[in-house]
Amino acid sequence: MTCHTSGDLQKIVDEVSSLTKDGQVADYIPALAEVNKDDLSVAVYNVKENSCIYAGDYKKKFTLQSISKVLVLALAIQDRGYDYVFDRVGMEPTGDPFNSISKLETSVPSKPLNPMINAGALAVTNMINGGSSAEKWARIRDFVQRLASDKNVSCDETVAKSECETSWLNRALCYFMKQHxxxxxxxxxxxxIYTKQCAIEMNCFDLARIGAVFALDGQDPETGKVIIPKDIARVCKTFMVTCGMYNASGEFAIKVGIPAKSGVSGGILGVVPERCGIGIFGPSLDSRGNSIAGIKLLEILSNKNNYSIF
Structure with missing residues (x-):
């Protein structure tokens, strides 16, 4: 499928693009510090018409970062079952930053509050089936390729290496959880495995197509095949609503009102049930790690098209 440019979408991109000057790129990951903070693009995959529209450079690639958390969660529940996963990771939102360690120390039992914060995502990645780390990574990559319908989707080795060499806090989270x-x-x-999953690279169209799978309760929008069982897709979308936009999830639910997941590369995955999947890339971030122009773009889109699920 090819995407077609949209004048209406481009107007929204033009309207919010000035916001990029107010944010910062995620320079604590060295490889992400080199991106152009003024980039902004969007693709919308309409599941009813099986068509796609875009604005901006929708083919520009970026890494998923925390967006990968919701995808790997879907695979982990398929691998291990609902009870196994949620015996080890909670379901509650948190007002703390995504990389916080404090709740691990104060929670009883000492398990991550939800799968969308770093501690929870690391625990979920640890659950993926496979006889070796290479096999586990290959299963994650293959699953994401099926969601995007693109066998070329893989990780950016430079970003993965950059993250792995600087992820001291994530290592601390792992050792704390191993102790407990x-x-x-x-x-x-x-x-x-985790840094490779975060460094999976794709463009806005790929991300919008993944959103379309969730919009259809786990079905491939082109073939109709089930990639994610319906109830697992429901669980993932619920986490996207309650925890998907870091500690801005409540405000986002009120202003935008759709399941969404952001990443510090500037990507946002949006899902409008039975209507469309949305992929956004805008690497200029606000203080909570979300794309500053991307969130405003989604807010305008949602209000204009009545996307809110509430």
């Missing part, structure tokens, strides 16, 4: 029996196995092997 939340995870097992080799921490460095887990870090290798």
């Amino acid at each position: 029996g939340v995870i097992d196995g080799n921490v460095e092997e887990l870090m290798d």
Whole structure:
């Protein structure tokens, strides 16, 4: 499928693009510090017409970062089952930053509050089936390729290496959870898989297509095949509503009102049930790690098209 340019979408991009000057790129990951903070693009995959529209450079690639958390969660529940996953990771939102360690120390039992914060995502990645770290990574990559319907989707090795070499806080989270029996196995092997999953690279169209799968309760929009069982897709979308935009999720639910997941590369995955999937890239971030222009773009889109699920 090809995407077609949209004048209406371009007007919204033009309207919000000036906001990029007010944010900052995620320079704590060295490889992400080099991106152009003024980039802004969007693709919308309409599931009813099986068509796509875009504005901006929708083919520009970026890494998923935390967007990968919701995708790997879907695979982990398929691998291990609902009870296994949520015995080890909670379901509650948090007002703390995504990389916080404090709640692990104060929660009883000491398990991550939800799968969308770093501690929870690391625990979920640790659950993926496979006889080796290479096999686990290959299963994650293959699953994301099926969601995007693109066998060329893989990780940006430069970004993965950059993250792996600087992820000291994530290592601390892993060792804390290992002490309390939340995870097992080799921490460095887990870090290798996790940084590769975060460095999976795609463009706005790929991301919008993944959103379309969730919009259809786990069905491929072109073939109708089930990629994610309906109830697992429901669980993932619920986490996207309650926890998907870091500690801005409540405000986002009120202003935009759709399941969404952001990443510090500037990507946002949006899902409008039974209507469309949305992929956005805008690497200029606000203070909570969300694309500053991307959120405003989604707010305008939602209000204009009555996307809110509430």
